[in-house]
Amino acid sequence: MSESAAENTLAEQIAAQLRRDILRGKLPPDTAIKERDNAAELGVSRTPMREAIRILAQEGLVVLRPSRSPIVARPTVKEVHDQVVVLLALEKLSAQIACERATEVDLSRLAELNEQIAEAYDHVDALDLFEMDMAFHRLIAEAAHNEALAETHHAYLARLWRARFLSATMRRNRERVVSHHGAIMNALRARDPEAVDAALDQHLSNLAEDISAAIEAENAEAERAGG
Amino acid sequence: MSESAAENTLAEQIAAQLRRDILRGKLPPDTAIKERDNAAELGVSRTPMREAIRILAQEGLVVLRPSRSPIVARPTVKEVHDQVVVLLALEKLSAQIACERATEVDLSRLAELNEQIAEAYDHVDALDLFEMDMAFHRLIAEAAHNEALAETHHAYLARLWRARFLSATMRRNRERVVSHHGAIMNALRARDPEAVDAALDQHLSNLAEDISAAIEAENAEAERAGG
């Protein structure tokens, strides 16, 4: 929970703004992000806008093309699938390590959040719910107390945010999420590596296919409209 | 060996230059990288220098501090160790996937490179040798044909370059490297996931400790010198 705080510099604020717009679909894939125009639109200079674009490019949300405007990324199904594979591996590794290293505080935070999710599930909009889900998975990664791992895991989670969001809104299922989270939690509590692995597999095994379907649908839509 | 090509923009060239200086020890840990001074020194403006610094910060080679000059990172033993753990996991995952997905071309490239390494081992300086070793491990990552995975793996390899280099020069051992590489290769050839896992474990198991020792030595040295 360390990064959502500051947003010190203008560039970071711009990046955050653009990130939200991209992830929420206000800036759909293939949209050009011109340094000049977007900077003018926000009333800032090109310098921080440029830096913001680099940040998002680093995150994989926009793609830089030589001598061309950067555009909002349109990940292919394979790309997203590949990223999910890595995310899954990172989370499993985190959980394995967490079986040894997780503190009681880590575990109770996890429990608390899971309870919050269960409670909020029906009252809260999809976006906020998704933030909570993301936080849950981040807590797992952080419970391994391996900063590099947590950071990389978070980067993948962020990069896959939109895809996961699309997928989740398509098949929102309270029971699945809450009970799966509970299973993961209990396995961690028991510090049982194999149970953790199984629980994560159970929770995330269909993720790749779900996401792929969502992306495929969106891309097909775009093809019909723009092509 | 695919990325050393382009280096289109000035910022990238500067980043490459600084990266080399850092990794080769010309810019030791804690050295300040002032935008103004370094830019002037290289005869460029602050803009690309600034961008170059961001690139290196992203790679973990320099750390940005609010309202302070960026400095060359001095990773702690724990940080490096944590990174090695992730690197190892990424490489193992790559190899597992590669058992299914590796093409004949991938495998023969691997074989060829291993032969080159064996041949060059005694004639070539440590730095070049290390580039080759790095390339070998990158080939493994690339054989999984998962771009995200290869990219992240490469990022970790690059970030750990200096630490691995320190470690390797401390205990240079021809037989170990070549035969281990050979074992990994053969396991991949056989497309045997368990054998691959074992071979990678064999090759990389001591890496974490070796690297930790090297880093510890360097940091102790710095402590003695710098107060």
Added chain:
DNA sequence: CAACAATTTTTGGTATACCAAATCAGAAAT
């Protein structure tokens, strides 16, 4: 009418100038 070439325009890349905040040094007071 099509194809090609030159010009105009748009774009990102770079240099420079300006600003505010944070640090450091020096002087003064205790």
Added chain:
DNA sequence: ATTTCTGATTTGGTATACCAAAAATTGTTG
């Protein structure tokens, strides 16, 4: 001698101006 306050200086952050390369457009020619 120590501490504190203040001002000079250094730093990164931002804005703006300039440049070169690459598209796009338009005009000409076959």
